[in-house]
Amino acid sequence: MTTWHGLIDSPYRRWLPVTDETPSISLNEGNTPLLRSAHLSGLTGCEVWLKVEGANPTGSFKDRGMTVAISRAAEAGAQAVICASTGNTSASAAAYAARAGLTAAVLVPRGGVPLGKLSQSVRYGAEIIEIDGTFDDCLRVARELAAHHPIALVNSVNNELRLAGQRTVAYEIVDALGRAPDVHCLPVGNGGNITAVWGGYREYHEAGLSDTLPRLWGFQAAGAAPFVHGGPIAAPVTAATAINIGHPATWDGAIAARDESGGLIGAVSDEQIFAAYRMLARRDGVFAEPASAAGVAGLLDRHAKGELEPGLRVVITLSGNGLKDLDASMRDGYTPTETSSATADVARALRLAA
Numbered sequence: 001m002t003t004w005h006g007l008i009d010s011p012y013r014r015w016l017p018v019t020d021e022t023p024s025i026s027l028n029e030g031n032t033p034l035l036r037s038a039h040l041s042g043l044t045g046c047e048v049w050l051k052v053e054g055a056n057p058t059g060s061f062k063d064r065g066m067t068v069a070i071s072r073a074a075e076a077g078a079q080a081v082i083c084a085s086t087g088n089t090s091a092s093a094a095a096y097a098a099r100a101g102l103t104a105a106v107l108v109p110r111g112g113v114p115l116g117k118l119s120q121s122v123r124y125g126a127e128i129i130e131i132d133g134t135f136d137d138c139l140r141v142a143r144e145l146a147a148h149h150p151i152a153l154v155n156s157v158n159n160e161l162r163l164a165g166q167r168t169v170a171y172e173i174v175d176a177l178g179r180a181p182d183v184h185c186l187p188v189g190n191g192g193n194i195t196a197v198w199g200g201y202r203e204y205h206e207a208g209l210s211d212t213l214p215r216l217w218g219f220q221a222a223g224a225a226p227f228v229h230g231g232p233i234a235a236p237v238t239a240a241t242a243i244n245i246g247h248p249a250t251w252d253g254a255i256a257a258r259d260e261s262g263g264l265i266g267a268v269s270d271e272q273i274f275a276a277y278r279m280l281a282r283r284d285g286v287f288a289e290p291a292s293a294a295g296v297a298g299l300l301d302r303h304a305k306g307e308l309e310p311g312l313r314v315v316i317t318l319s320g321n322g323l324k325d326l327d328a329s330m331r332d333g334y335t336p337t338e339t340s341s342a343t344a345d346v347a348r349a350l351r352l353a354a
């Protein structure tokens with residue numbers, strides 16, 4: 001049994017853009033659970049696996065890229081880093097910056113980030129700027145500031161370091177399954193992750209470590225689906241806040257991932273996303289954040305439309321942890337049964353026989 005020390009010090013180090021000079025700024029990210037879903041397998045007639053990225057140290061897949069980006073920023077002598085975010089990139093940047101002794105500035109859309117994510121950035125000591133605008137406005141400002149001031153941009157746009165780190169999820173999946181899945185489903189927002197995941201599978205394939213390549217099926221929220229519409233959207237709307245993005249930065253990469261893999265980028269409604277979100281927790285015991293359920297919603301949508309061949313081996317990325325967005329969770333209403341501390345009262349409330 002080998003001990004896991006985070007991605008930079010893992011067997012995947014050789015794939016990462018680091019050298020002996022690069023410090024390892026790590027929180028032991030990666031090596032996340034890959035769980036077989038009996039429920040989704042039964043529903044679809046496929047063999048469905050869940051890659052639980054919410055198990056990463058700050059609760060999302062962003063940690064895979066951030067360990068590389070912040071380690072390299074520290075190596076380059078950066079004093080400060082900046083990012084735009086719907087909440088997960090900022091939480092991750094703030095945590096890794098804290099660990100490296102750097103200042104983190106995070107730009108977030110006001111009212112567009114759940115409290116759990118915001119409080120991560122608060123606790124990690126980031127400078128938080130709430131912008132009166134969308135994520136896309138935040139990213140534009142972050143890019144302009146990084147271009148003109150001594151502050152390193154750690155968004156995945158033009159940041160091969162982030163994407164290189166995020167590729168590692170594909171290596172882990174192939175190593176765990178012994179081959180690539182037939183289909184990999186995942187939520188799509190800014191387009192970075194689908195680009196990275198495809199890059200990871202391709203690298204492994206080219207190196208002879210997997211015989212096949214998966215089709216990538218990306219899913220956006222219907223109210224924020226620029227890839228499905230074929231162009232930017234000025235006012236994206238979805239309750240899956242993590243992917244509420246109208247003007248994706250990694251456009252070409254996401255399109256290439258879709259087309260080269262013979263895959264697709266589709267849209268699912270918020271209703272479908274939240275139904276999948278509830279089902280995952282209730283049936284698989286995995287509490288993923290709403291955006292993370294988009295891949296599950298998409299798979300079920302394809303199945304319902306008769307567009308899913310049975311027997312496929314499918315991996316679904318569950319990109320972030322449900323604990324980050326408790327408002328979303330409690331929105332359905334929560335009505336606890338209150339009782340006295342008498343055992344008989346509790347027994348009655350639980351409808352247990354006397």
Ligand code: F0G
Nearest residue numbers: 085086088089189190191192193319320
């Ligand atoms: N799932 C979650 C939980 C996310 O936080 C994001 C993106 C995505 C999926 C989509 O990934 O943008 O690479 O296509 N979150 C970014 C952020 C925008 O700021 O945390 P993508």
